[in-house]
Amino acid sequence: MSMTITEKILAASAGKNKVEPGDVIDAKIDCIMCHDVTTPAAISMLKAKAVDTVFDSEKIVVTPDHFQPAKDIKSAELHKRLDDWAKEKKIKNYYPIGKAGVCHALLPEQGHIRPGEVIIGGDSHTCTYGAFAAFSTGIGSTDLAAAIATGKLWFRVPASMKFVLNGKLSTGVYSKDVILEAIAKIGTDGARYKAMEFVGPALKEMSMEARMTITNMAIEAGGKNGIIGFDDITKQYLDEHLKDKKEYTVYQSDPDAKYESVLEIDCTKLEPMVAFPHLPSGGKPISDCAGLKMNQSYIGSCTNGRIEDLRIAAAIMKGRKVAIRTIVVPATPEIWKQAMDEGLFDVFYSAGCVLSAPTCGACLGGFMGILAAGEKCVSTTNRNFVGRMGSPKSEVYLASPATAAASAIEGKLADCRKYMK
Amino acid sequence: MSIAHVYKRDHINTDEIIPARYLNTDNAAELATHCMEDLDTEFVKKCKPGDCIVAGDDFGCGSSREHAVWALQGAKVGAVIAKNFARIFYRNCINCGFYPVELANATEVIKDGDEIEIDYKKGIINNKTQKKEIAFKPLPDFAIEIIDDGGLLNNIKNKK
Numbered sequence: 197m198s199m200t201i202t203e204k205i206l207a208a209s210a211g212k213n214k215v216e217p218g219d220v221i222d223a224k225i226d227c228i229m230c231h232d233v234t235t236p237a238a239i240s241m242l243k244a245k246a247v248d249t250v251f252d253s254e255k256i257v258v259t260p261d262h263f264q265p266a267k268d269i270k271s272a273e274l275h276k277r278l279d280d281w282a283k284e285k286k287i288k289n290y291y292p293i294g295k296a297g298v299c300h301a302l303l304p305e306q307g308h309i310r311p312g313e314v315i316i317g318g319d320s321h322t323c324t325y326g327a328f329a330a331f332s333t334g335i336g337s338t339d340l341a342a343a344i345a346t347g348k349l350w351f352r353v354p355a356s357m358k359f360v361l362n363g364k365l366s367t368g369v370y371s372k373d374v375i376l377e378a379i380a381k382i383g384t385d386g387a388r389y390k391a392m393e394f395v396g397p398a399l400k401e402m403s404m405e406a407r408m409t410i411t412n413m414a415i416e417a418g419g420k421n422g423i424i425g426f427d428d429i430t431k432q433y434l435d436e437h438l439k440d441k442k443e444y445t446v447y448q449s450d451p452d453a454k455y456e457s458v459l460e461i462d463c464t465k466l467e468p469m470v471a472f473p474h475l476p477s478g479g480k481p482i483s484d485c486a487g488l489k490m491n492q493s494y495i496g497s498c499t500n501g502r503i504e505d506l507r508i509a510a511a512i513m514k515g516r517k518v519a520i521r522t523i524v525v526p527a528t529p530e531i532w533k534q535a536m537d538e539g540l541f542d543v544f545y546s547a548g549c550v551l552s553a554p555t556c557g558a559c560l561g562g563f564m565g566i567l568a569a570g571e572k573c574v575s576t577t578n579r580n581f582v583g584r585m586g587s588p589k590s591e592v593y594l595a596s597p598a599t600a601a602a603s604a605i606e607g608k609l610a611d612c613r614k615y616m617k
Numbered sequence: 618m619s620i621a622h623v624y625k626r627d628h629i630n631t632d633e634i635i636p637a638r639y640l641n642t643d644n645a646a647e648l649a650t651h652c653m654e655d656l657d658t659e660f661v662k663k664c665k666p667g668d669c670i671v672a673g674d675d676f677g678c679g680s681s682r683e684h685a686v687w688a689l690q691g692a693k694v695g696a697v698i699a700k701n702f703a704r705i706f707y708r709n710c711i712n713c714g715f716y717p718v719e720l721a722n723a724t725e726v727i728k729d730g731d732e733i734e735i736d737y738k739k740g741i742i743n744n745k746t747q748k749k750e751i752a753f754k755p756l757p758d759f760a761i762e763i764i765d766d767g768g769l770l771n772n773i774k775n776k777k
């Protein structure tokens with residue numbers, strides 16, 4: 197019987213030969229991502245219930261990222277609880293401050309993500325790791341606690357939706373624009389409870405960084421997971437990043453696997469996109485919205501705070517000045533170092549940007565770039581809900597790093613293609 | 618007695634239920650003081666213990682923060698009745714021992730201020746104000762068992 201890649205991974209994790217959408221399975225968990233907002237609560241729950249054990253201290257990756265470095269006393273307390281626990285439980289892969297970075301950028305970079313595995317995390321954007329042909333999904337603190345203690349979690353096998361990315365991205369158009377287009381088409385609940393599988397020729401020209409931007413936003417369409425098949429590009433990234441355990445299992449969707457729906461996107465025709473407030477589905481092509489005045493530009497996050505994103509932004513800012521507050525946040529210390537070594541910091545500095553340490557920071561309205569009432573921010577993040585980056589009366593416009601950089605220069609939504617040869 | 622607070626809106630998200638700026642604590646009582654703040658600053662004042670929230674599609678979309686459920690529980694909300702729920706929020710509700718009630722025409726059959734009573738196991742909402750009984754599909758048995766146990770961790774412990 198034919199299966200999709202998602203079904204195959206879940207079947208294997210439950211020790212079954214075959215699963216179908218709707219089946220409830222008990223999955224064995226291969227990797228758990230823990231951060232500073234949702235994990236301290238899970239730790240307290242485990243302590244309170246006296247089931248304070250860790251199923252496998254090598255399969256848990258811990259990084260404070262949301263409010264790190266601690267933004268206030270309360271977040272310092274969260275960090276302390278996380279730190280005490282990680283040390284007490286001898287968590288092997290613990291990234292304290294100095295090594296800490298935005299979780300979904302850090303885990304693949306540090307070689308913790310392998311194809312064919314089941315990965316969970318106490319964070320909705322855990323779906324990012326699906327770019328590596330893995331099943332990966334976000335959960336809350338109670339599920340996290342249960343998984344930390346038992347190494348297992350139940351899942352209902354999702355039906356799969358296929359997204360065929362046809363054609364070729366033109367200059368100035370990126371994977372962020374593709375996913376904003378897909379979400380604009382199906383809506384923020386268009387893939388609720390579903391697996392979003394991305395295929396097609398346009399992927400062949402996307403780096404792993406670019407692919408992660410796509411799977412990162414699967415949750416913004418309500419998806420349970422986003423997933424992209426394994427190919428040479430995946431292999432090369434893994435060859436460069438996997439450290440201790442280098443073996444993994446590659447699953448591929450069968451050619452006759454069943455999909456609930458198929459959506460084709462012609463990437464050749466795409467323009468840079470901007471998602472208007474207050475939903476990620478508010479995507480419009482830049483030609484329909486260029487000129488809208490902004491107060492801030494934010495370049496960072498697990499969606500677009502990787503080295504490739506910073507290079508794209510820097511290429512546009514080189515030799516130019518920004519017209520509005522512009523905040524650049526490399527997602528991990530490695531990315532930070534690489535950006536510095538490549539001279540990108542000079543470009544950002546000369547353009548008038550402010551650079552921060554790796555953190556989620558303002559992406560979720562934590563700190564380091566909060567908006568006042570009435571302000572508008574063009575942002576490379578993934579969510580533009582009411583109050584997401586500050587005042588409930590502020591507005592967030594989601595876009596690619598190129599669009600955020602071009603808009604920073606003009607002080608208004610701008611077409612990045614003007615700044616490219 | 619349970620009063621319905623109706624929000625005729627789809628996609629009421631976790632950032633509205635509990636804004637991220639308050640996520641530096643996981644204390645339910647503290648979170649409760651900001652419950653629904655970015656949607657309705659009056660909510661905490663209006664909501665009496667056991668009251669229900671009634672809403673449209675995709676309630677609880679967005680972040681995986683269980684803080685959203687804790688804030689609702691801390692504010693003593695009895696249940697959320699929505700046309701449907703976002704996946705992680707729905708799962709978090711059950712895990713915390715909190716009822717998500719799925720009702721296709723929720724915002725049409727329940728008016729703001731209606732007095733209601735819910736029989737979770739039978740799947741019946743008694744709208745006392747309108748003198749009507751409305752049926753909904755109860756949760757599967759395993760989920761009701763988790764809620765009856767007061768959440769997933771108690772459930773795991775009880776099974777041991």
Ligand code: SF4
Pocket residue numbers: 261262298299300319321497498499555556559560577578
């Ligand atoms: S960068 Fe933003 S979206 Fe990503 S994990 Fe951090 S807060 Fe969440």
